[in-house]
Amino acid sequence: MRADGAACTAIDERGPCGAPADLRAPLSLCTTHLLAAYDWVAREEGVTDVLPGACLVCGSRVGVRHPSGWVCAVCEWRLGDVPDVDVAPPRVDVVYYVRYRERVKIGTSSNPRQRLAVIPHDEVLAFERGGRTLEQRRHAEFAASRWEGSEWFRLDEPVIRHIAELAAGVENPWDRFERWRSEELARRA
Numbered sequence: 001m002r003a004d005g006a007a008c009t010a011i012d013e014r015g016p017c018g019a020p021a022d023l024r025a026p027l028s029l030c031t032t033h034l035l036a037a038y039d040w041v042a043r044e045e046g047v048t049d050v051l052p053g054a055c056l057v058c059g060s061r062v063g064v065r066h067p068s069g070w071v072c073a074v075c076e077w078r079l080g081d082v083p084d085v086d087v088a089p090p091r092v093d094v095v096y097y098v099r100y101r102e103r104v105k106i107g108t109s110s111n112p113r114q115r116l117a118v119i120p121h122d123e124v125l126a127f128e129r130g131g132r133t134l135e136q137r138r139h140a141e142f143a144a145s146r147w148e149g150s151e152w153f154r155l156d157e158p159v160i161r162h163i164a165e166l167a168a169g170v171e172n173p174w175d176r177f178e179r180w181r182s183e184e185l186a187r188r189a
Contacts, residue, residue, distance in 0.1 A: 006020075006021040006023070006028050007019065007020065007021060007028070008020070008021050008028060008029050008030035008033055009021070009027075009028045009029065010029055010030070010033040017030060017032075017033060019032070022034060043067055046064040046065055046066040046071075047064065047065045048062065048063070048064050048065075048073055049062075049063060049064075049065050050062065050063070051063035051070060051072065051079060052070070052079070053079070055072035055074065055075060055077055055079070056077065056081075056082060056083055057072065057075050057077040057083060057178070057181065057182045057185060058072060058074050058075040058077070058175075058178035058179075058181070058182060060072050060073060060074040060075065060175075060178070062074065063079060072182070074175045074178050074179060074182075075175075075178045075179045075181065075182030075183075076179065076182055076183075076186075077182045077185070077186070083185055089181070089185075090181050090184030090185050091110045091184070092110060092129065092177065092180045092181050092184055093108060093109070093110045093129070093130060093131035093132075094108065094109065094110075094112055094127045094128060094129055094130065094177060094180070095107070095108050095127070095128040095129075095130050095131075095134050095135045095138060096108070096109060096112050096115070096116065096124065096126075096127055096128075097124075097125040097126045097127070097128070097163050097166070098116060098119065098121035098122075098123065098124050098125060099121060099122050099123045099125055099155070100119075100120050100121045100122055100152075101122065102154070102155055103147065103152045103153060103154060103155065104125065104152065104153045104154075104155055104159055104163070105119060105121065105151050105152050105153075106135065106138050106139060106142070106151055106153060107119075107135065107151050108130070108131055108132055108134070108135040110131075112127065112177060124173050124174065125163050125166075125167060125173065126163050126166035126167045126170070126173050127166070127173050127176055127177050128166050129180055138162075139151070141158075141162075142156075142158060142159050142162075144156070144158075145158065145159050
């Protein structure tokens, strides 16, 4: 950690800066050089902000502004690109994991919003890209946890561990699904 009175360590065309460093910053830089660094990162990596309008693919209002334009922060669809309305929506098969009380349903759908609207559940835990074959593989993998004659499973350690792996780094499973749909749509373009 820096001591009080630390000087800015930036060196520019005039030599060492020497201005007082901002003590709240993680680097010994003055406000002027911190802002210059921020502008450089924003130019290279983009800035997350509210989109000027909702994403036409997933409906998100959060985007990343780059010098070349905006992209949706959820599905990465470029703002201004219009999906072809004559083309059917992309099909993305997923295996879904939903919790209802102390059990988990492992099922599959290409339209999980519609499917999950009719299944009692408390929470969508995760999505895994794949269809019936993957669903059957998961049913076999977790057979010891399965409620007899159903697609419902006890929240045993192997099931919990698998769901945690799928959900790692994903704040909202629906964002992941929308991203997969956007990627499929972009492949067509």
